[in-house]
Amino acid sequence: MLNEVTLAGFGGQGIMTTGKFLAEAALGKDLEVAWVPSYGPEMRGGTAYCTVVVSDRPVGSPIVNNPNIIVAMNRPSYDKFEPMVKSGGLLLINSSLMDVKSDRTDIIQVQIPCNQISIDLSGTGRSANIAVLGALIGASGILPYETIEEVVTRKFAKKPKVLDINLKILRKGYELGVEAAKG
Amino acid sequence: MAKLLMKGAEAIGEAAIRAGCLAYFAYPITPQSEVAEYLAKRLPEVGGTFVQAESEVAASQMVYGAAGAGVRVFTSSSSPGVSLMAEAMSYMSGSELPAVFVNIVRAGPGLGGILPSQSDYNQATRGAGHGDYHFMILAPATVQELVDWMIKAFPLSEKYMNPVMIMGDGLIAQMMEPVDFDSVKAEDIIEVESWATTGAKGRKRNLINSLFLDPLKLEEFNHKLAAKYQRMAEEDVYYEKYLMDDEPALIAVAYGTTARIVKTAIDVLRAEGMKIGLFRPISLFPFPKVELREESAKDHVRGFSVVEMSNGQMLDDVKWATLERKPVGFFSRNGGIVPNPEETIDFLRKEYERTGA
Numbered sequence: 069m070l071n072e073v074t075l076a077g078f079g080g081q082g083i084m085t086t087g088k089f090l091a092e093a094a095l096g097k098d099l100e101v102a103w104v105p106s107y108g109p110e111m112r113g114g115t116a117y118c119t120v121v122v123s124d125r126p127v128g129s130p131i132v133n134n135p136n137i138i139v140a141m142n143r144p145s146y147d148k149f150e151p152m153v154k155s156g157g158l159l160l161i162n163s164s165l166m167d168v169k170s171d172r173t174d175i176i177q178v179q180i181p182c183n184q185i186s187i188d189l190s191g192t193g194r195s196a197n198i199a200v201l202g203a204l205i206g207a208s209g210i211l212p213y214e215t216i217e218e219v220v221t222r223k224f225a226k227k228p229k230v231l232d233i234n235l236k237i238l239r240k241g242y243e244l245g246v247e248a249a250k251g
Numbered sequence: 252m253a254k255l256l257m258k259g260a261e262a263i264g265e266a267a268i269r270a271g272c273l274a275y276f277a278y279p280i281t282p283q284s285e286v287a288e289y290l291a292k293r294l295p296e297v298g299g300t301f302v303q304a305e306s307e308v309a310a311s312q313m314v315y316g317a318a319g320a321g322v323r324v325f326t327s328s329s330s331p332g333v334s335l336m337a338e339a340m341s342y343m344s345g346s347e348l349p350a351v352f353v354n355i356v357r358a359g360p361g362l363g364g365i366l367p368s369q370s371d372y373n374q375a376t377r378g379a380g381h382g383d384y385h386f387m388i389l390a391p392a393t394v395q396e397l398v399d400w401m402i403k404a405f406p407l408s409e410k411y412m413n414p415v416m417i418m419g420d421g422l423i424a425q426m427m428e429p430v431d432f433d434s435v436k437a438e439d440i441i442e443v444e445s446w447a448t449t450g451a452k453g454r455k456r457n458l459i460n461s462l463f464l465d466p467l468k469l470e471e472f473n474h475k476l477a478a479k480y481q482r483m484a485e486e487d488v489y490y491e492k493y494l495m496d497d498e499p500a501l502i503a504v505a506y507g508t509t510a511r512i513v514k515t516a517i518d519v520l521r522a523e524g525m526k527i528g529l530f531r532p533i534s535l536f537p538f539p540k541v542e543l544r545e546e547s548a549k550d551h552v553r554g555f556s557v558v559e560m561s562n563g564q565m566l567d568d569v570k571w572a573t574l575e576r577k578p579v580g581f582f583s584r585n586g587g588i589v590p591n592p593e594e595t596i597d598f599l600r601k602e603y604e605r606t607g608a
Contacts, residue, residue: 088256088427095256095429103256103427107282107365126393128515129592130426130508 069099069124071210072132075200076117076149077141077162082197086139087118089201089223093215094122102130115145122210137208139200141182142166158208160245162200164193178207178248185240190233198234199241206245213242254429259394259419260285262430263327263353264293266401269432271439272323272351273299276313278306278332281365282421283355286327307332311339311352318348319459321447323405323440327353329421330371331362334379340414341380344476345461347446349408351401352386352416355424358560358587366587367420367508372564375418376536383473385480387415387487388535390507394428399435400533406438407487411479412446418535420560422508422589484537494521495528498551501603503529504543504569505558508589513558516595525603535565540572547573553606556580556599558590580605 073090077083084105091103102121119135121127136157140146143166153159155174164183180203183193198220205216220238224231257265260283267275267290275294277287287303294301304310310326317324328336333354343350354375358368375388387407391397400417408415443449448457463469493514495502505513510531517527530546532539546552554577557566563581570579582598584590 091427092256095254101256101429104422105425107421107425127428127511128518129512130422131512131589131591133591133593 069122071122071137071208072135072154073120073122073137073139073204073210074117074132074135074149074152075120075139075141076115076145077197078114078144079116081116081141082194083116083139083141084118086197086201087120089216089219090204090211091120091122093211093219094120096215096218097211099124100127102127104130115142115148117145117149137204137210139204141196141200143168158249160200160204160207162196164196176249178203178245180241180244180248182241185244186237189237189240195234195237198237202238202241202243203245203248206242206247207249208245254431256427257394257430258285258427259397259424260355261289262394262398263401263417263424264289265432266398267325267351268293268297268299270323270402270405270437272325272405273297274317274322274324275299275301275326276304276310276317276324277301277326277328278304278310280307280329280332282357283327283329283353283424285424286353307335308338311336314350314352315339315343315346315348318343318350319346319448321440321443321449325351325353327355329355329357330359330368331357333371333374337379340378340386341382341384342461343414344378344380344384344386345382346459347412348414348459349405349412350414351404351408352414354416354418356418356420358585364587365421367422367560367589368585368587369420369507369509369560370562370564370585371418372535372559372561375416376538376568384476385536387411387413387483387537388418389415389489390418390533390535391423392507392510392531394423394426395430395434397423398430398432402435402437405440409441411483413479418507420508480537484540487534488537488539488542489533490539490542491529491531491533493517493529493531495530497526498549499526499528500551500553501525501527501556501599501606502546502552502554503527503556503558503599504532504565505529506532506535506565509558509560512590512592512595513599515592516599519592519596520599520603525600527599527603532565538568538572540568543569543572544574547576552577554578554580554602556582556602558582558595558598560584560589578606
């Protein structure tokens, strides 16, 4: 089993954190994992991205040209990464921030309104990264939902109110992800 | 202990503490400033000392001073900063002091860029400073290995009374991987009274110095150093052989980050039936010369293929070690670009075909 996931958005969207949560969840399942950030010189307002490699064997190359799963949280990320999704892979698009559909027929694409989910359940769009984490697990099935839920619970352990809302957002994202991947 | 998901740079700091090193002097530079950030917070918790020096020149001289006082000490930097440490490196080798230096290499020359590179191989293995000296150079490929070698580096530097350098790159420092800090057992520092300046009350005084005005004495000292490096080559050569026990026709040679990409490439090509193995030097000095030379004499080995993030620095050592008995091919990316698996596969496929296997 080898999954290479690239998560991309603009700085401040919490995309690095989403990647870390995913990596920790994989570690909790005793899988091999590497989390690689983009640390090159980037312009303010440009794209921030990280790649998470999850495998049942030691991770070889942490450099991935064509991930089998890509999450695009904003339009510049979509433009940059849409051509890179591995054939047969999954492209998850944050439809709250862009109305776009890939012409590619060799990939599965899933539209999830991540900001809207967060706004509906918390009043702000700040937890869009949690919504997309749920959606990613729902649409790809790369890890059991419980492992992600456990990581989120641990991360927000000191803030019960925030935890409660985020678990709802995570669940909603997950459900929409499962549904979208079916359809 | 359960594994922790940790960034390479932070793991360097924690591993040093686990190794019993409570003194760290440094000046921040991308892509390894997180070592200092981590230790600025963590060292005071365990009674250690971190001083952010005014420059790398000062940081390295602080390391010289602390090492002379018999304290386990280390510093970390990245290429341009390491160049500034060349003077202290030479003096510490000349004074036979143990310490650990970490170079998280970035692309040069000059200020260059901040992205991963292996272009400091020559500087590291030949010695950045003046004089006939070497550091022991260790190049891990994963965050776990980074931790393991950090913990082993201190006793190694004390065994030889010679600094040891851990060499990585921005990728290994910035990425997070699972680490177990108990995978290698830390060893206490051996006695320091016989050489360190710990206060001479009741014993003969110790002098830390690299000055020999008598040329015969200096020559004798240089012979002593040469014997020390020879002993390293006999007792502390480290390497990994990957898929080399079924008589591969082609042997790739790569270290650090690049070796990981080569492994992935080899896995793909092996699935196509190509018998390719990887020889990964871990100690770059002492270089695993004897082992590579043995491989070069084997009939089934038709060639060697070096992959490096430099214009061919380890390449020279591979040619020397193998006596060029078989063709040595070369592929590199440079300037901060890490070779991707696809282009590495293309290169190794061509190399394999070239050998006529």
